[in-house]
Amino acid sequence: MGAYKQPLNQKPSSSKNPGCFLSRPVCFSLVCGILSLALLHLLCCSPAATQQAVFSPLRQYINNTCSFVSSVPGEGIKNCNYSEGQWVWAPGHARRYNATECNVKERQDCLRNGRPDTGYLDWRWQPAGCPLPAFDARTFLSAVRGKHVAFIGDSMARNQAQSLICLLTSAYPYYRLLYRDVGQHRHNFWSYSFPSYNMKVSYYWAPFLVRGKGKPEDDAIKENHVHLDVPGDRWAADADTIDVAVLAAGHWLLNGAIYYNGSEVIGAHNAPDELNYTRIGYAWPLHMAYRTAVERLSSGGGRPRTVVLATFSPSHFEGRPVDRPTACTKMEPYKEGERELEWIFKEVRDVVYDEAELARARVGGGGGDNGGATRIEVLDVTKLAWMRPDGHPSVYMNYQPFEHGVPEKMNSDCLHFCLPGPVDTFNEILVQVLKRRP
Numbered sequence: 001m002g003a004y005k006q007p008l009n010q011k012p013s014s015s016k017n018p019g020c021f022l023s024r025p026v027c028f029s030l031v032c033g034i035l036s037l038a039l040l041h042l043l044c045c046s047p048a049a050t051q052q053a054v055f056s057p058l059r060q061y062i063n064n065t066c067s068f069v070s071s072v073p074g075e076g077i078k079n080c081n082y083s084e085g086q087w088v089w090a091p092g093h094a095r096r097y098n099a100t101e102c103n104v105k106e107r108q109d110c111l112r113n114g115r116p117d118t119g120y121l122d123w124r125w126q127p128a129g130c131p132l133p134a135f136d137a138r139t140f141l142s143a144v145r146g147k148h149v150a151f152i153g154d155s156m157a158r159n160q161a162q163s164l165i166c167l168l169t170s171a172y173p174y175y176r177l178l179y180r181d182v183g184q185h186r187h188n189f190w191s192y193s194f195p196s197y198n199m200k201v202s203y204y205w206a207p208f209l210v211r212g213k214g215k216p217e218d219d220a221i222k223e224n225h226v227h228l229d230v231p232g233d234r235w236a237a238d239a240d241t242i243d244v245a246v247l248a249a250g251h252w253l254l255n256g257a258i259y260y261n262g263s264e265v266i267g268a269h270n271a272p273d274e275l276n277y278t279r280i281g282y283a284w285p286l287h288m289a290y291r292t293a294v295e296r297l298s299s300g301g302g303r304p305r306t307v308v309l310a311t312f313s314p315s316h317f318e319g320r321p322v323d324r325p326t327a328c329t330k331m332e333p334y335k336e337g338e339r340e341l342e343w344i345f346k347e348v349r350d351v352v353y354d355e356a357e358l359a360r361a362r363v364g365g366g367g368g369d370n371g372g373a374t375r376i377e378v379l380d381v382t383k384l385a386w387m388r389p390d391g392h393p394s395v396y397m398n399y400q401p402f403e404h405g406v407p408e409k410m411n412s413d414c415l416h417f418c419l420p421g422p423v424d425t426f427n428e429i430l431v432q433v434l435k436r437r438p
Helices: 024-045 048-069 137-143 155-171 233-241 251-255 283-297 343-363 382-386 424-435
Strands: 085-089 123-127 148-153 176-180 189-194 199-205 210-213 225-231 244-248 257-261 264-269 305-310 374-379
Touching: 085 382, 123 424, 137 155, 137 424, 148 155, 148 233, 155 189, 155 199, 155 244, 155 305, 155 424, 199 233, 210 283, 225 233, 225 283, 233 283, 244 283, 251 257, 251 283, 283 305, 283 343, 305 343, 305 424, 343 374, 343 382, 374 424
Parallel strands: 148 199, 148 244, 225 257, 244 305, 305 374
Antiparallel strands: 085 123, 176 189, 189 199, 210 225, 257 264
């Protein structure tokens, strides 16, 4: 016999749900009532920690959904501008991992070091007119399955790289530490693998991106010596294995160096006058450093690759002198227009955009339909980082800094971000950049 078919003009024989002796409306009302009572119990009778654990994801979902609905019709994630927006109050949003357990640099482990105020963990970045989902480890791992993700650059590149490892390993514990330097350089070169996804994440300490010697290795050396035509030795040796490269530099080049092309000195920035070198500033060397790095990463014999240029993350040394405990003591983000971004930070940010455009023209990358093997993207974090003067370790770069009173002089870290902290947002945006298809 053929399969039974209900006549098109015949209504279903029963309005009840299979396996339920009550009607659908009654079942729905009962479920809603039970859920309402459960939520009321949580609000009235549960500890604050339990309420936070339950309602923070719900709040995040509502915020993301509402911001998506309010976005301009026809504009998808591909056109979302994550560089513009505001920090909005979201209790518990950034309380996502224990930094001590994921082996971050101790100076950014603010909770371990005794920082008493934790309000800096209660904000999330809301782009204008589009959602920014909370970081999801499996989403990131799926986006980079089978790839080698490398962070190359200065200590802000390391800050973001360590944030990523913490976000991944706290939610997805199936990983291996492949390599780590020992001793004082243990945070400068390392690599983790995630075997289930056949991918790994590495960090290469290269504060100039290109070959450089000086204070980054030994603070007793008077000047930095930087070869603008040669990529950093250690990461360049592995460049052909890298599928996704995140480049971040600028702070050390602002500090100054003596610059070389081959064996010839071509100029200097912030070098002693008695050396009598041509003054070439910081912008042109920064252009050349990014250009040399991108060219090395684009010469992988046609290997498909994504190169992400991260913009400058500003410091907030607002108190003077900087060796006082008040160097950076803000406890909330800046409000829109509260303080303008300093011109030098704007200029360094613009260098990244200029080099990204030039790189796209050279290699045919950047999301067009030209079939370029190297895709060039910009991770613009300058504004969102600038608006978070509250997120730095400050005096809590050291363990229990006031344990023996308040010293007259005390070093503060007003550049890097606490982990967990605002730098986790860099990786939330990075996920969206990598998911975005050309």
